[in-house]
Amino acid sequence: MNAGPVRVGCIGIGWWSDVLADAIQRSGKLDIIGCYTRSEAKRQNFADKYGCRPAASYEAMLANPEIEAIINTTPNDVHLATTAAAATAGKHVFLDKPIANSVSDGRAITEACRKAGVVLALGYQRRRESHFRRIKQQIDDGLFGRLVNAEANISRDRLGKFDLTSWRYQAAGMPGGVMLQIGIHYIDVLEYLIGPIIAVRGQSAQLVLPGDNPDVASLILEHANGALSTLNASYASASEYYLMNIYGKDATAYYDLHNGLRLLRRGESKPVAITCAGNDTLVEELEEFAAAIRGQGRLEVDGDYATRSLATVRAGIVSAREGRRVEVAEILDGDRS
Incomplete structure (x- = not known):
C-alpha cells in the first residue's frame, strides 16, 4: 500500500478546479502533480499556480504511473468518457456533482469504476456543513421525534455574472438549469436529514436571466417516511441566500445564512x-x-447514491414539463429525459 499524500492529476481546468486545488493545498493529504485541459494557456497557468506538470493530452496524464487519482471537473456531458478512461487506466476518481446529465451515464460511470476496482467519490460538500451535521445528530438522538416537514432555499445572484457561452448555463450542458446546478445540493441535504425521496412535483421558470434554461425552480419532495419538504432554487435573486428549516413533532431547527442555527423545542x-x-x-x-x-474508512457519497440524487432532479424536470407527480423510481427504471 502506498504511503504519503495521494498523488492526483486535475482535468477540466475552470474556476471550480481552482477551488478544489486550493482545498487540496490546505489539506496536505493529496498532492497535485499533473493537469490537463484542451487550452494550452489554461493548463500552463494552472500548472504555474499549483506547482504541477501540464500534460500534452489526457491520455498522457493517465499514462503517468505517478498519478494515482483524477480530480474531474469536466462538463457534465463528458463525465462518462473522462471517468471511464481514468478507471480503465487504474486511476481513482473524484468527480464533481452531478454525476452526469442522465441516469444511464451515472450508472455506466459507477459500473466502470466498480469493474476497475477504483474509488469513485462525488463532490457533495454541503451536507458536511457543521450546522447540518449538528441537526443530523439531534435527529438521530431522537430530539425531533417524527419528522414531518422541511423547507429549503438555495439562491444566488447571477445577473451580470452570466456567461451564455458556458456549458453550465445552457440546457444542453446543464438540463434543468438552476435545480441541477445548485438545487441538487439541498436535495442532497434534505435526503441526508429526512431520508430517501420517493416522488417529486416540480415547477420552473425563466424570469431574469437570458438563455434557454430555468433560473427559478421549486420542488415538493415526498420522503419515504411520509414527511414532505419543499425546495426553492434561484439564480434570479438580488443576493446569495441559504435556508433550511426542519420540522419535527417535538422540535424545529431553523438555519439561514445570516442568522445561523436555532432550535425550538415543543412547549418553548x-x-x-x-x-x-x-x-x-x-x-x-x-x-x-x-x-x-x-x-x-468509507465514502459518504458514492456513484449509486449520486445516480439516485440525479434521478430526483430529473423527476422534477419531468414533473415541471408534464404537470404531474413523478416517482423517482420511474426515472431510475426508464431514464426519462
Whole structure:
C-alpha cells in the first residue's frame, strides 16, 4: 500500500478546479502533480499556480504511473468518457456533482469504476456543513421525534455574472438549469436529514436571466417516511441566500445564512441559538476520498447514491414539463429525459 499524500492529476481546468486545488493545498493529504485541459494557456497557468506538470493530452496524464487519482471537473456531458478512461487506466476518481446529465451515464460511470476496482467519490460538500451535521445528530438522538416537514432555499445572484457561452448555463450542458446546478445540493441535504425521496412535483421558470434554461425552480419532495419538504432554487435573486428549516413533532431547527442555527423545542416560546464551529467541507470530502484510496474508512457519497440524487432532479424536470407527480423510481427504471 502506498504511503504519503495521494498523488492526483486535475482535468477540466475552470474556476471550480481552482477551488478544489486550493482545498487540496490546505489539506496536505493529496498532492497535485499533473493537469490537463484542451487550452494550452489554461493548463500552463494552472500548472504555474499549483506547482504541477501540464500534460500534452489526457491520455498522457493517465499514462503517468505517478498519478494515482483524477480530480474531474469536466462538463457534465463528458463525465462518462473522462471517468471511464481514468478507471480503465487504474486511476481513482473524484468527480464533481452531478454525476452526469442522465441516469444511464451515472450508472455506466459507477459500473466502470466498480469493474476497475477504483474509488469513485462525488463532490457533495454541503451536507458536511457543521450546522447540518449538528441537526443530523439531534435527529438521530431522537430530539425531533417524527419528522414531518422541511423547507429549503438555495439562491444566488447571477445577473451580470452570466456567461451564455458556458456549458453550465445552457440546457444542453446543464438540463434543468438552476435545480441541477445548485438545487441538487439541498436535495442532497434534505435526503441526508429526512431520508430517501420517493416522488417529486416540480415547477420552473425563466424570469431574469437570458438563455434557454430555468433560473427559478421549486420542488415538493415526498420522503419515504411520509414527511414532505419543499425546495426553492434561484439564480434570479438580488443576493446569495441559504435556508433550511426542519420540522419535527417535538422540535424545529431553523438555519439561514445570516442568522445561523436555532432550535425550538415543543412547549418553548423562543428558539435558542446553537453555536456551530466553521469547518472546511471541501477539505473533508477530499480527505475522505484520499482515505478510501488508502483503504481507510468509507465514502459518504458514492456513484449509486449520486445516480439516485440525479434521478430526483430529473423527476422534477419531468414533473415541471408534464404537470404531474413523478416517482423517482420511474426515472431510475426508464431514464426519462
